[in-house]
Amino acid sequence: MRPIVRNLIGLGGFFLIWEAAARSGLISSDIPPVSTVFARLFELLGDESFWRDIIATTLAWAIALVIAVAIAVPAGLLLGSIPGLRLGTRAIVELLRPIPSVALIPAALVLIGTxxxxxxxxxxxASVWPILFNTIYALDEIDPLLEDTARACGAGRIRLLTSVALPHAAPFVFTGIRLSAAVALIxxxxxxxxxxxxxxIGTFALAAYDGGGRMDLVLAATIVAGVLGYLINDGLERVGRWWFPWSTVAGERR
Incomplete structure (x- = not known):
């Protein structure tokens, strides 16, 4: 049985349980049956304003991920290849990394606006950290023989970084990007x-809930967010297998 068939069977089973639980009263009456949610979802897909919400979320996600990659990959290469710099910045990195992004929302609203x-x-x-640490740890795992061979052939620090370190780290960096893609969307x-x-999408869900407790609309938007996340992860996984066919790190084998 193909993986996609198994996935659809599992998803269908989940929806059946949801429908039965909602109609039998096993869960809160505020949670509508899945059939009602999908009816609202199909209505929303014909609404131009809802598509603008989807595009706004997707565009913000894409911009954030590109900026995170542009920051984290060079920083990871520097911290991973210069031990002194890595040691000197360890305290501030470990201080900032555990702070949840949502805890910074009040400060961000004051400094940046809405x-x-x-x-x-x-x-x-939030997205910088998985890419940064995957890049650093990938450089730690380079076989010293590869570096010694490159130095014996006259490679300098820059050439060593671009021709040995970066190709070795690329699958690990891409795995960090996949993780960060999900984090950025969340x-x-x-x-x-x-x-x-x-x-x-989040703004739409907030307006639907505050405008009358429309949980059917909130859950419909939630399903759209889940589908968007699945498509992003599946697309990146396919790209990883295409770019790094020799690696089992960048994308899972099917």
Whole structure:
């Protein structure tokens, strides 16, 4: 049986349990049956304003991920290849890394405002760490024989970094990007839901809940967010297998 068939069977079973639990009263009456949620979802997919919310969330996610990669990969290469710099920055990195992005929402609202810059900034902050640490640890795992061979052939520090370190670290870096992609989407939608804004899936869910407790609309938006996250992860996984066919790190084998 193909994996996609097994996945669909499992998803169908989950929806059946949800439908039965909602109609039998086993869960809160505030949670509508899945059939009602999907009916609202199909209505929303014909609504142009809801598509603008999806596009706003996706665009903020993409911008945040690109910025995070642009920051984390060079920083990881530097910290991973210069032990003194890594040791000197360890305290501040370990201080900042555990801070949840949602805890920074009040400060971000004061400093940046309620525009899309807030959710992008917080998503960048949360997404940097998986890429950064995957890059650093990938450099720690380089076979010293490879580096010694490159030095024996006259490679300098820059050439060693670009021709040995970076190709070795690339699959691990890409795995960090996959992890950060999910984190960025979670943070973007969370900030939209908590802090509001003009457009976004989280903003739509907040308005639906505050405008009359429409849990059917909230859950419909939640399903859209889940599908978006699945498509992003599956797409990155396929890209990883295409770019790094020799590696079992960048994408799982099917």
């Amino acid at each position: 525009g899309p810059e807030t959710k992008i900034t917080l998503a960048v902050y 943070v973007v939608i969370s900030v939209e839901y908590i802090a509001g804004g003009v457009h976004g």
